[in-house]
Amino acid sequence: MRTGRRVTRVAISFGLVVATGLALLVVGGIVGRGVDSPVPAAAPASTVDILDQNIARTQERLRRVPGDWQAWAALSMQYLERARITTDPTYYPKAEEAVRRSLQVRPHENTDAMVALGALANARHDFAEAREQALAAIALNGYSSEAYAVLADAQTQLGNPAAATEALQRLLDLQPGLSAYARASYDLELRGMNTEAADLMRRALDTAVGRYDIAFCRNQLGDLALASGDLETARVEYDAGMMADPTSITLQRGQARLAAMSGDIDGALAAYATLTRRSPTPGYLIEYAELLRAAGRESDAEAQLRLATAAHQLFVANGGTDGLTGSALAMATGRPADALREAQAEWEKRQFVDVADTLSWALHLSNRYAEALVFAKRAYESGATSATYAYHLGMIELALGDRVAAKEHLGRALQINPQFSPLDAPSARVALASLES
DSSP: OOOHHHHHHHHHTTOOOOOTTSOOOOTTSHHHHGGGOOOOSSSOOOHHHHHHHHHHHHHHHHHHOTTOHHHHHHHHHHHHHHHHHHTOTTHHHHHHHHHHHHHHHOOSSOHHHHHHHHHHHHHTTOHHHHHHHHHHHHHHOTTOHHHHHHHHHHHHHTTOHHHHHHHHHHHHHHOOSHHHHHHHHHHHGGGTOHHHHHHHHHHHHHHOOSHHHHHHHHHHHHHHHHHTTOHHHHHHHHHHHHHHOTTOHHHHHHHHHHHHHTTOHHHHHHHHHHHHHHOOOHHHHHHHHHHHHHTTOHHHHHHHHHHHHHHHHHHHHTTOOOHHHHHHHHHHTTOHHHHHHHHHHHHHHOOOHHHHHHHHHHHHHTTOHHHHHHHHHHHHTTOOOOHHHHHHHHHHHHHTTOHHHHHHHHHHHHHHOTTSOTTHHHHHHHHHHHHHO
């Protein structure tokens, strides 16, 4: 069997971009822990319980040795992990305070603090700042795999695939393993190389030891299958992931989406109700609202959107910035002008493919079809196997009167995944039937 590094280098040679359907990886989070993850010795415990133990040990170390700048940086990363697991952005200021303490003790040549600042910036979606911190860390220590992980995430989200490829290859050379393989898989997906992405994610799964890392990999494999309409494979992966970690929020979300795509609307609604009680993030709440609307429960959908707005405001209040969510909320609540403003502002900051798609639809809703077409084509022609990108392009072409192109791309959306959205998939079928008649 070939070595992991050689196999991975072959995959990387195709060129990489980041898939937008996956959660951004943060150093110190699930994939950042790799095979050295702390694993409970006996009875199952929640992820937060294990993390609490790690935080308590670091805090005790700092009580005894308050000048341990590395421990302060480590505590910052642990707070970021807690924020990711609990989806609670109020931990961002705590993470920032800890890393600032590290810098007070060691203001210069503090690579650990720079990596932590970069990871925090990525978590807050300040990708330009994350890139600067990662580059500064690398200038001090060109062998820091953690810094290259932060840099790869930032460059990808900024829409710089070549630079992301370079950072990822360096990460793979320095530390081939779960963190690097997962990021490479994440990149390959957006080129439409889903088979290669799944193969690489299985290589990541092979290196996973902790049950939370196993659940993470299973969730990504399930999401890859779900995006292409392979419901049975998605079910197998999600079930296997839940066996590893029954507490996983992302796996619960995957199972809720699977139920919706399988036609079990009541089951999907119940699953989303439970999910959003556990994790009231804007994205999950918007998905729940879309499903409620598809079920004809408009007032309930509006209630979820109000919660989503509050959750988004909480994220912003704790230092985050997320024009994509702001635009999505504006679209969902019938504010096309606000949606366009948010999407345009985000595009000014980063030319990432998902931003192009969001901007295209915001322009479409504002009846600016010719402009919308430019961005829709940019998203679709990125190579990603995305039913949503194809649907948006087809509907924009239909609005412009290009029936041939609209028929092709609406058909492509339904070919990729016939149930890609509870609202948009039926809309695509109606439009396509009209074109075919």
